[in-house]
Amino acid sequence: MAEPNEALGEFALIDRIVERLGDAAARDILVPPGDDAAAWTTEAGVSVATVDVLVEGNHFRADTMSRGDLGWRAMAANVSDIAAMGATPEFAFIGLVLPPHEPLESIDRLVDGMAEACRAMGVRVGGGDIVRGDRLTISVTITGRTASSDALLRRDSARVGDRVAVSGHLGAAAAGLALIEAGRGGGDGAGAPLLLAHRRPMPRVALGRAAAEAGVRCGMDVSDGLLQDLGHIAERSNVGIEVQTSKIPLHPAAVAELGAQAALDLALGGGEDFELAMTAPSAILEAVGHTEPRLTSIGVVVEDHPGEAWALHDDGTRYVPAVSGWDQMRAGAS
Amino acid sequence: MAEPNEALGEFALIDRIVERLGDAAARDILVPPGDDAAAWTTEAGVSVATVDVLVEGNHFRADTMSRGDLGWRAMAANVSDIAAMGATPEFAFIGLVLPPHEPLESIDRLVDGMAEACRAMGVRVGGGDIVRGDRLTISVTITGRTASSDALLRRDSARVGDRVAVSGHLGAAAAGLALIEAGRGGGDGAGAPLLLAHRRPMPRVALGRAAAEAGVRCGMDVSDGLLQDLGHIAERSNVGIEVQTSKIPLHPAAVAELGAQAALDLALGGGEDFELAMTAPSAILEAVGHTEPRLTSIGVVVEDHPGEAWALHDDGTRYVPAVSGWDQMRAGAS
Numbered sequence: 158m159a160e161p162n163e164a165l166g167e168f169a170l171i172d173r174i175v176e177r178l179g180d181a182a183a184r185d186i187l188v189p190p191g192d193d194a195a196a197w198t199t200e201a202g203v204s205v206a207t208v209d210v211l212v213e214g215n216h217f218r219a220d221t222m223s224r225g226d227l228g229w230r231a232m233a234a235n236v237s238d239i240a241a242m243g244a245t246p247e248f249a250f251i252g253l254v255l256p257p258h259e260p261l262e263s264i265d266r267l268v269d270g271m272a273e274a275c276r277a278m279g280v281r282v283g284g285g286d287i288v289r290g291d292r293l294t295i296s297v298t299i300t301g302r303t304a305s306s307d308a309l310l311r312r313d314s315a316r317v318g319d320r321v322a323v324s325g326h327l328g329a330a331a332a333g334l335a336l337i338e339a340g341r342g343g344g345d346g347a348g349a350p351l352l353l354a355h356r357r358p359m360p361r362v363a364l365g366r367a368a369a370e371a372g373v374r375c376g377m378d379v380s381d382g383l384l385q386d387l388g389h390i391a392e393r394s395n396v397g398i399e400v401q402t403s404k405i406p407l408h409p410a411a412v413a414e415l416g417a418q419a420a421l422d423l424a425l426g427g428g429e430d431f432e433l434a435m436t437a438p439s440a441i442l443e444a445v446g447h448t449e450p451r452l453t454s455i456g457v458v459v460e461d462h463p464g465e466a467w468a469l470h471d472d473g474t475r476y477v478p479a480v481s482g483w484d485q486m487r488a489g490a491s
Numbered sequence: 492m493a494e495p496n497e498a499l500g501e502f503a504l505i506d507r508i509v510e511r512l513g514d515a516a517a518r519d520i521l522v523p524p525g526d527d528a529a530a531w532t533t534e535a536g537v538s539v540a541t542v543d544v545l546v547e548g549n550h551f552r553a554d555t556m557s558r559g560d561l562g563w564r565a566m567a568a569n570v571s572d573i574a575a576m577g578a579t580p581e582f583a584f585i586g587l588v589l590p591p592h593e594p595l596e597s598i599d600r601l602v603d604g605m606a607e608a609c610r611a612m613g614v615r616v617g618g619g620d621i622v623r624g625d626r627l628t629i630s631v632t633i634t635g636r637t638a639s640s641d642a643l644l645r646r647d648s649a650r651v652g653d654r655v656a657v658s659g660h661l662g663a664a665a666a667g668l669a670l671i672e673a674g675r676g677g678g679d680g681a682g683a684p685l686l687l688a689h690r691r692p693m694p695r696v697a698l699g700r701a702a703a704e705a706g707v708r709c710g711m712d713v714s715d716g717l718l719q720d721l722g723h724i725a726e727r728s729n730v731g732i733e734v735q736t737s738k739i740p741l742h743p744a745a746v747a748e749l750g751a752q753a754a755l756d757l758a759l760g761g762g763e764d765f766e767l768a769m770t771a772p773s774a775i776l777e778a779v780g781h782t783e784p785r786l787t788s789i790g791v792v793v794e795d796h797p798g799e800a801w802a803l804h805d806d807g808t809r810y811v812p813a814v815s816g817w818d819q820m821r822a823g824a825s
Contacts, residue, residue: 159594163623170589170598170621177602181609182616183582195582195617199636201534206617208632210586212624248517248529252544252586252630255504260493264504268511275515282516283529283540286630287504289497290546296586296620296630298542302533 191393192312193241193377194301203309206300207238213293221337224263226356227295228270234380235299236278237360237431241378243310243369244303246362248283249275251297254290267295278360308369310376310435315394319375319436319458324361325450326408327383328420329354331427331480335415348414358431367448368435376435382428382480387466390436398436398466400456402476405468425468426480525727526646527575527711528635537643540634541572547627555671558597560690561629562604568714569633570612571694571765575712577644577703578637580696582617583609585631588624601629612694642703644710644769649728653709653770653792657740658695659784661717662754663688665761665814666745669753682748692765701782702769710769716762716814721800724770732770732800734790736810739802759802760814 162170175182175190183189187203188196194207209231211217217227232249239246251271255264275281280299303309333355336348360378368376375394379386383400391398402421411420432450435442436458446452468476496504509516509524517523521537522530528541543565545551551561566583573580585605589598609615614633637643667689670682694712702710709728713720717734725732736755745754766784769776770792780786802810 159596161592162589162595162598163591165595167621171619173595174598174602174619174621177599178606178609178616181606181614186582186615186617190616190618195584197582197617199533199535204538204634206582206584206632206634208584208586208618208620208630210588210620210622210628210630212588212622215623248520248531248540250529250540250542250632252542252632254544254546254628255496257497258495261496261499261507262493264496264508265511268508272512272515275512280515281520282512282524283520283531284524284542285505285508286542286544287501287508288544288546289549290628291626292624294544294588294624294628296542296544298540298584298586298632300538300540300634 187306188309188311193238196242196309198306203303203306204300205239205242205244205303206298207235208296208298209235210294210296221334224266225270228267229274229357231295231297232271232274232278232280233358233360233431235297236280236362237378237380239299239301240360240362240365241310241376241433243308243365244301245366246278246280246299246301248300249280249297250283251285253285253287254292254294255287256291256293257289259293278362310365310369310373312377312390313393314375315390315396315436315458317396317458317460320439320442320454321398321400321436321456321458322442322452322454323379323406323432323434324364324452325432326406327379327430327432328411328424328427329408330358330429331423332408332411332415332420347410350410351408351414354430358429360431361433364433364448364450368445371444372441373435373437373445375437376433379430379432379434380428382426383434384425384466384468386434391466392464395463397459397462398456399459400468401471402468403471404453404455406453422478422480425478521640522643522645527572530576530643532640536636536638537640538634538636539573539576539578540632541569542630542632543569544628544630555668558600559604562601563608563691565629565631566605566608566612566614567692567694567765569631570614570696571712571714573633573635574694574696574699575644575710575767577642577699578635579700580612580614580633580635582634583614583631584617585619587619587621588626588628589621590625590627591623593627612696644699644703644707646711646724647727648709649724649730649770649792651730651792651794654773654776654788655732655734655768655770655790655792656776656786656788657713657766657768658698658786659766660740660742661713661764661766662745662758662761663742664692664763665757666742666749666754669749681744684744685742685748688764692763694765695767698767698782698784702779705778706775707769707771707779709771710767713764713766713768714762716760717768718759718800718802720768725800726798729797731793731796732790733793734802735805736802737805738787738789740787756812756814759812
């Protein structure tokens with residue numbers, strides 16, 4: 158009996174595929190598969206590129222997200238991977254699988270959302286492919302550039318003693334989704350900024366670039382959930398990462414609407430905020446601090462428990478959030 | 492009642508989307524959306540990129556194509572778009588939608604086929620994304636380079652008086668598929684080269700580069716069917732293209748296995764050969780002629796019927812093939 162692939166999680170399956178590709182995987186490039194984006198040197202600097210796929214029913218649902226917001230988010234998720242390298246996005250290449258009965262008007266809305274995101278994020282569509290299929294599926298590849306190979310934010314360069322910082326508020330996007338699922342997606346109440354964080358997240362391109370220029374060398378975007386994402390840095394850098402729950406920048410509206418406990422859980426495990434997490438000596442992080450959105454120092458890189466990231470209360474007890482992070486291969490309907 | 496998108500063909504839908512993107516579409520780059528690949532200048536030369544999406548049941552079927560061959564073809568189709576610009580492919584970014592029950596072993600075969608193609612075509616995988624979905628879907632973006640913006644094969648640069656030439660044999664891949672569908676896919680008979688053309692097509696990277704270097708400025712790959720593909724050149728260049736049926740290079744095995752008439756129909760309308768079609772003054776085409784696979788001169792660029800490509804018998808009568816070319820949005824199951 159053949160073994161179905163669902164037994165493996167996303168990351169195990171990626172490892173298996175990269176292993177199997179052998180020398181067909183570009184392991185010797187500057188930043189090989191496994192970081193937010195691949196990066197390679199050219200005569201003019203460094204090129205970066207990243208791909209993400211969204212499938213209806215798995216990554217988004219028509220009842221919680223409009224087609225316009227979907228178009229925006231498809232671009233935002235990829236631009237965020239470029240921002241997380243400290244690079245500048247340039248061109249998008251879009252592969253679209255369209256069900257035959259998807260109304261033309263809804264495709265128009267989707268394209269409008271993509272166009273609005275492109276304008277807001279300084280990206281332009283360079284090409285695409287449209288094919289027929291059962292489920293709306295959006296594959297976006299974004300290419301970008303940065304001037305120097307020394308100025309990249311990588312996952313494997315956290316050093317013991319570094320401070321850990323994050324931008325903006327965490328858990329806001331997940332709180333927005335929670336409101337929508339609770340039938341409170343109307344939008345003009347106190348939850349409005351949370352709904353906006355979910356529907357129109359803004360990747361931190363300027364901040365990523367400023368961090369790289371200031372000398373930060375380790376960073377990624379918060380897309381799967383803070384602890385899971387910091388776990389990737391811990392694993393690739395072979396360090397431990399300890400964050401303090403009292404320092405996590407919660408969105409005031411999330412605390413007001415859902416309570417402090419739920420807001421913290423969503424901040425640690427909720428994902429899709431597209432804020433940046435980075436580690437560096439404090440002096441360097443302070444030098445980045447003038448760029449919006451502001452950085453908040455939330456923890457420290459340690460020698461203990463290499464490969465792990467965890468959260469501590471002020472009394473020293475470990476806190477395990479109720480939400481555990483996002484695994485593409487195990488999540489959602491299929 | 493909302494209008495479903497299926498009323499529009501692939502090209503009409505692309506036009507609508509590019510129109511709607513407005514200034515979010517990169518119209519001012521060297522070669523904007525609508526050619527085989529997008530191309531833009533950098534400080535170090537010209538970057539090119541292209542994306543293609545394959546959906547199970549629509550673009551391939553498990554009963555006519557093994558997972559290994561599928562992996563190869565997914566890469567080949569994209570590399571061919573880069574070759575069709577006269578550029579050199581570099582990195583591939585792969586988005587994979589995997590049904591949960593797709594056996595691990597079949598994913599291994601798929602990856603093996605991709606790796607073999609990468610090695611054969613000089614491409615390396617720079618990154619990817621794997622997600623869950625109902626239908627196996629493969630989205631491949633390939634980036635590449637060329638030294639000079641003057642040396643690109645475009646669709647909009649055919650000139651009246653140019654000769655039209657194609658590489659290799661046309662219709663071989665479609666003839667291979669016809670053999671498989673007739674239950675003759677065993678592989679070691681006279682049809683073997685046709686099966687190979689279908690299962691392991693080899694994009695013409697060296698030829699594309701040689702053509703660009705020799706001064707050819709107009710070309711594309713034969714992927715949807717010769718007449719349809721030449722029609723794109725005719726439309727974008729605002730010229731007519733006339734080819735002679737007697738000059739079309741048919742594969743001897745296709746003629747032997749299926750008869751001359753069917754072989755000609757498949758050559759004119761069958762597609763997926765991934766040979767190159769180009770137009771240029773004869774002296775330039777002759778200068779390319781030493782690169783394998785050899786070019787065959789099949790027609791001429793004329794002023795009449797701008798936007799159209801057609802085939803003539805030697806007696807001057809127009810020939811309309813029984814196979815009409817491939818429209819991604821109208822083809823196949825869904």
